[in-house]
Amino acid sequence: MNLDEYRRAARAWLRENVPSEDRPEGDPLARAKEFMAKLHDAGYSGITWPKEWGGQGLTQAEERAFAAEARDYALPTYVFSIGLGMTGPTILDRGTDRQRERFLRPLLRGEEIWCQLFSEPGAGSDVAALQTRAVRDVDHWIVNGQKVWTSVAHHADWGLLLARTDVEVPKHKGLTMFVVDMRHPGVTVRPLKDMSGRSNFNEIFFDNVPIPDEHRVGEVNDGWSVAVTTLLHERLSISAGVGMGGRKDDPASLDALRQVVDTDDPLVRDELVELHIRRRALALFNQRLAQETRAGIFPGARGSAAKLLLAELTLFQADLATRLVGPEAVLGDHPLAQTISVAPGLSLGGGTNEIMRNIVGDRVLGLPPEPRVDKTVPFKDLKVGTQE
Secondary structure, three states: OOHHHHHHHHHHHHHHHOOOOOOOOOOHHHHHHHHHHHHHHOOOOOOOOOHHHOOOOOOHHHHHHHHHHHOOOOOOOHHHHHHHHHHHHHHHHHOOHHHHHHHHHHHHOOOOOEEEEOOEOOEOOOHHHOOOEEEEEOOEEEEEEEEEEEEOOOOOOEEEEEEEOOOOOEHHHOEEEEEEEOOOOOEEEEEEOOOOOOOOEEEEEEEEEEEEHHHEEOOOOOHHHHHHHHHHHHHHHHHHOOOOOOOOOOOOOHHHHHHHOOOOOHHHHHHHHHHHHHHHHHHHHHHHHHHHHHOOOOOOOHHHHHHHHHHHHHHHHHHHHHHHHOHHHHOOOOOOHHHHHHHHHHHOOOOOHHHHHHHHHHHHOOOOOOOOOOOOOEHHHOOOOOOO
């Protein structure tokens, strides 16, 4: 099938199978899982993932073609975004064949939902300062601690957990990555409400939760290198909107704004052109990074640049919509109100803008790094978070 035929087939499938946004009946999560299974069985989930692990084994060309056709639809895939964009690619890159066989196909079919367990109350931007402990017990690890700001954890079946396994070494060297059963007794998930009124993220408590050693991802105490892989995928997936679905009627989109503002005003047209340029530049940058990744070229810290560009674009778009539409845009019942209220979150989630700039400056531009006094200090000797 050539690319044109592929696009026509995808267009026809989407027209027939994307559920209506006006369909209120039934359980939204059940409907999302049903759709994800149909998406996979039709060949549109895991388009570039290897066939042996449940993917379609196709190229970036097919993935871009499907994304272009899906742009006009609100796909109910947000709850799967962490698995599709972050934890799944990490297991694909760093997991064992047994882990890939067990976890990836159910993830791609929407049978199991994933979350990512990194941030803690005392370790947000400085993830390596985390204090959740995993202690070896023969062929298991016993986990105690707390995570926070964890998206979709209230729906998750599995989580990718970064925990401290050695306090005698510097903070980056004593971490290990695990797959944890989010339904296990001892795992408590408490939703948190953001200023939009929604509860998409959570705080999680672990109380003597056992994890089999076969669910360890990577080597013991090499969790930071696995986490770097996850963070790379996280920033690339956030900037590219992997699994986010989308809204075809986004009130802050360029097309929507053109309908409600005075486009005869040259200053307004200049603002709209600026929005178009920023969106197009980010799309092309994401496309280049995706092509390089599939070709085996590691994007590295440039993934942080993509995430920073998206956060700044989202804030610019919300600010522009507010300025062009007027103060009523922020009122609770206005279509723009929720878009504006969630915009600041992207400058925090996945790493703050300040952290992204530090990474780009240090690892892309070669600027002098910030002074670090804790690189060689054993974790037990550091005063971090709530540690006494």
